[in-house]
Amino acid sequence: MTRSELVFKLSSAHPHLSQKDIEKLVSTVLRQIVDALAAGDRVELRGFGAFSVKKREPRVGRNPRTGESVDVDYKHVPFFKAGKQLRERLNKAAPTKKVA
Amino acid sequence: MTTKTITRVELADAVYSEIGLSRSESAVLVEAVLEEICQALVKGDKVKISSFGTFSVRSKKERIGRNPRSGVEVPITPRRVASFKASNLIKKNINDGLSKAATKPLAVAS
DSSP states (O other): OBHHHHHHHHHHHOTTSOHHHHHHHHHHHHHHHHHHHHTTOEEEETTTEEEEEEEEOOEEEEOTTTOOEEEEOOEEEEEEEEOHHHHHHHHHSOOOOOOO | OOOOEEOHHHHHHHHHHHHOOOHHHHHHHHHHHHHHHHHHHHTTOOEEETTTEEEEEEEEOOEEEEOTTTOOEEEEOOEEEEEEEEOHHHHHHHHHHHHHHHHSOOSOOO
Protein backbone atom coordinates (compact mmCIF):
# COMPACT_ATOMS: atom_id res chain seq x y z
CA MET A 1 0.00 0.00 0.00
CA THR A 2 1.35 3.41 -0.93
CA ARG A 3 0.52 6.84 0.39
CA SER A 4 -1.96 7.47 -2.43
CA GLU A 5 -3.66 4.11 -1.88
CA LEU A 6 -3.97 4.97 1.80
CA VAL A 7 -5.59 8.30 0.89
CA PHE A 8 -7.90 6.54 -1.55
CA LYS A 9 -9.03 3.97 1.02
CA LEU A 10 -9.66 6.62 3.64
CA SER A 11 -11.56 8.73 1.11
CA SER A 12 -13.90 5.90 0.24
CA ALA A 13 -14.49 5.16 3.91
CA HIS A 14 -15.21 8.84 4.65
CA PRO A 15 -17.03 10.08 1.54
CA HIS A 16 -18.20 13.32 3.18
CA LEU A 17 -14.62 14.59 3.25
CA SER A 18 -12.77 15.92 0.24
CA GLN A 19 -9.73 14.08 -0.98
CA LYS A 20 -7.75 17.21 -0.22
CA ASP A 21 -8.79 17.01 3.43
CA ILE A 22 -7.83 13.35 3.59
CA GLU A 23 -4.43 14.17 2.14
CA LYS A 24 -4.06 16.88 4.74
CA LEU A 25 -5.08 14.41 7.45
CA VAL A 26 -2.44 11.89 6.43
CA SER A 27 0.32 14.45 6.06
CA THR A 28 -0.57 16.13 9.35
CA VAL A 29 -0.40 12.85 11.23
CA LEU A 30 2.94 11.95 9.66
CA ARG A 31 4.41 15.41 10.09
CA GLN A 32 3.49 15.41 13.78
CA ILE A 33 5.37 12.16 14.21
CA VAL A 34 8.47 13.43 12.39
CA ASP A 35 8.45 16.78 14.19
CA ALA A 36 8.18 15.07 17.57
CA LEU A 37 11.11 12.79 16.77
CA ALA A 38 13.18 15.71 15.49
CA ALA A 39 12.55 17.46 18.81
CA GLY A 40 13.80 14.39 20.65
CA ASP A 41 10.34 13.32 21.77
CA ARG A 42 8.70 9.90 21.65
CA VAL A 43 5.46 9.08 19.90
CA GLU A 44 3.40 6.40 21.57
CA LEU A 45 0.28 5.14 19.82
CA ARG A 46 -1.21 2.37 21.92
CA GLY A 47 -2.16 -0.69 19.94
CA PHE A 48 -0.21 0.52 16.93
CA GLY A 49 3.30 1.09 18.14
CA ALA A 50 5.83 3.58 19.39
CA PHE A 51 8.33 5.70 17.53
CA SER A 52 11.47 6.79 19.30
CA VAL A 53 14.95 7.98 18.48
CA LYS A 54 18.01 5.96 19.34
CA LYS A 55 21.53 7.30 19.55
CA ARG A 56 24.38 5.67 17.69
CA GLU A 57 27.83 6.32 19.10
CA PRO A 58 30.57 7.47 16.75
CA ARG A 59 32.58 4.55 15.44
CA VAL A 60 35.29 3.72 13.01
CA GLY A 61 33.71 2.07 10.02
CA ARG A 62 35.22 0.59 6.95
CA ASN A 63 34.53 1.14 3.31
CA PRO A 64 33.53 -2.41 2.41
CA ARG A 65 34.88 -2.03 -1.12
CA THR A 66 38.31 -0.60 -0.41
CA GLY A 67 38.81 -1.62 3.21
CA GLU A 68 39.70 1.95 4.05
CA SER A 69 38.69 3.06 7.52
CA VAL A 70 36.35 6.00 7.85
CA ASP A 71 35.10 7.81 10.91
CA VAL A 72 31.35 7.48 11.29
CA ASP A 73 29.96 10.35 13.28
CA TYR A 74 27.57 10.18 16.20
CA LYS A 75 24.03 9.99 14.82
CA HIS A 76 20.39 9.47 15.67
CA VAL A 77 18.21 6.82 14.11
CA PRO A 78 14.42 6.63 14.25
CA PHE A 79 13.08 3.40 15.67
CA PHE A 80 9.63 1.80 15.60
CA LYS A 81 8.41 -0.84 17.98
CA ALA A 82 5.11 -2.47 17.12
CA GLY A 83 2.44 -2.28 19.80
CA LYS A 84 1.09 -5.30 21.60
CA GLN A 85 -2.21 -5.33 19.78
CA LEU A 86 -0.56 -5.11 16.36
CA ARG A 87 1.85 -7.92 17.25
CA GLU A 88 -1.06 -10.09 18.31
CA ARG A 89 -3.07 -9.29 15.20
CA LEU A 90 -0.13 -10.16 12.97
CA ASN A 91 0.07 -13.59 14.52
CA LYS A 92 -3.54 -14.42 15.17
CA ALA A 93 -4.72 -15.71 11.80
CA ALA A 94 -2.91 -16.92 8.75
CA PRO A 95 -2.57 -14.04 6.31
CA THR A 96 -5.65 -13.85 4.16
CA LYS A 97 -5.21 -13.38 0.45
CA LYS A 98 -6.06 -9.93 -0.75
CA VAL A 99 -9.21 -9.93 -2.83
CA ALA A 100 -8.56 -7.53 -5.65
CA MET B 1 15.98 18.79 27.06
CA THR B 2 12.97 17.03 28.49
CA THR B 3 11.43 14.22 26.56
CA LYS B 4 7.74 14.50 25.95
CA THR B 5 5.57 11.68 24.75
CA ILE B 6 3.24 12.42 21.89
CA THR B 7 0.03 10.39 21.78
CA ARG B 8 -3.17 10.19 19.75
CA VAL B 9 -4.45 13.24 21.62
CA GLU B 10 -1.75 15.49 20.14
CA LEU B 11 -2.23 14.01 16.68
CA ALA B 12 -5.97 14.61 16.85
CA ASP B 13 -5.39 18.17 18.08
CA ALA B 14 -3.15 18.88 15.10
CA VAL B 15 -5.75 17.49 12.70
CA TYR B 16 -8.42 19.57 14.43
CA SER B 17 -6.49 22.81 13.95
CA GLU B 18 -5.22 21.99 10.44
CA ILE B 19 -8.44 20.80 8.83
CA GLY B 20 -11.05 22.37 11.03
CA LEU B 21 -13.15 19.31 11.71
CA SER B 22 -14.69 18.69 15.10
CA ARG B 23 -12.41 17.30 17.79
CA SER B 24 -14.27 14.04 17.94
CA GLU B 25 -14.15 13.54 14.19
CA SER B 26 -10.45 14.40 14.19
CA ALA B 27 -9.84 11.66 16.72
CA VAL B 28 -11.87 9.18 14.66
CA LEU B 29 -9.84 10.03 11.54
CA VAL B 30 -6.47 9.67 13.24
CA GLU B 31 -7.60 6.26 14.36
CA ALA B 32 -8.73 5.44 10.82
CA VAL B 33 -5.27 6.24 9.43
CA LEU B 34 -3.58 3.96 11.95
CA GLU B 35 -6.17 1.24 11.41
CA GLU B 36 -5.68 1.22 7.63
CA ILE B 37 -1.95 0.78 8.11
CA CYS B 38 -2.52 -2.05 10.61
CA GLN B 39 -4.96 -3.82 8.30
CA ALA B 40 -2.56 -3.68 5.37
CA LEU B 41 0.20 -5.14 7.55
CA VAL B 42 -2.04 -7.88 8.91
CA LYS B 43 -2.83 -8.83 5.30
CA GLY B 44 0.90 -9.08 4.77
CA ASP B 45 1.19 -5.99 2.60
CA LYS B 46 3.96 -3.45 2.79
CA VAL B 47 2.96 0.09 3.54
CA LYS B 48 5.20 2.43 1.65
CA ILE B 49 4.70 6.07 2.48
CA SER B 50 6.83 8.44 0.48
CA SER B 51 8.99 10.88 2.46
CA PHE B 52 8.12 9.02 5.67
CA GLY B 53 9.13 5.40 5.49
CA THR B 54 8.08 1.84 4.86
CA PHE B 55 6.29 -0.52 7.21
CA SER B 56 6.76 -4.15 6.34
CA VAL B 57 6.04 -7.54 7.83
CA ARG B 58 8.79 -10.08 8.21
CA SER B 59 8.31 -13.75 8.90
CA LYS B 60 10.64 -15.28 11.42
CA LYS B 61 11.39 -18.97 11.50
CA GLU B 62 11.44 -21.00 14.66
CA ARG B 63 14.67 -20.64 16.59
CA ILE B 64 16.03 -21.66 19.93
CA GLY B 65 16.00 -19.04 22.61
CA ARG B 66 17.21 -19.16 26.14
CA ASN B 67 15.71 -17.89 29.33
CA PRO B 68 18.44 -15.43 30.32
CA ARG B 69 17.85 -16.00 34.01
CA SER B 70 17.67 -19.77 34.23
CA GLY B 71 19.55 -20.66 31.05
CA VAL B 72 16.79 -23.04 30.00
CA GLU B 73 16.50 -23.45 26.26
CA VAL B 74 13.04 -22.82 24.85
CA PRO B 75 11.88 -22.84 21.25
CA ILE B 76 10.72 -19.47 19.93
CA THR B 77 7.73 -20.15 17.73
CA PRO B 78 7.68 -18.89 14.13
CA ARG B 79 6.05 -15.50 14.00
CA ARG B 80 5.43 -12.39 11.99
CA VAL B 81 6.88 -9.08 13.09
CA ALA B 82 6.25 -5.57 11.87
CA SER B 83 9.27 -3.47 11.03
CA PHE B 84 9.72 0.11 9.97
CA LYS B 85 12.42 1.59 7.80
CA ALA B 86 12.54 5.35 7.92
CA SER B 87 13.07 7.29 4.71
CA ASN B 88 16.29 9.23 4.24
CA LEU B 89 14.33 12.44 4.44
CA ILE B 90 13.06 11.83 7.96
CA LYS B 91 16.43 10.51 9.07
CA LYS B 92 17.90 13.78 7.90
CA ASN B 93 15.17 15.81 9.61
CA ILE B 94 15.80 14.02 12.87
CA ASN B 95 19.56 14.39 12.74
CA ASP B 96 19.35 18.05 11.76
CA GLY B 97 16.82 18.72 14.51
CA LEU B 98 18.76 16.95 17.20
CA SER B 99 22.23 18.19 16.30
CA LYS B 100 20.88 21.74 16.48
CA ALA B 101 19.53 21.02 19.95
CA ALA B 102 22.81 19.44 21.01
CA THR B 103 24.94 22.42 20.02
CA LYS B 104 22.61 24.88 21.70
CA PRO B 105 24.37 26.13 24.84
CA LEU B 106 22.81 25.00 28.08
CA ALA B 107 21.78 27.48 30.73
CA VAL B 108 24.48 30.09 31.24
CA ALA B 109 26.45 29.35 34.37
CA SER B 110 26.78 32.36 36.60
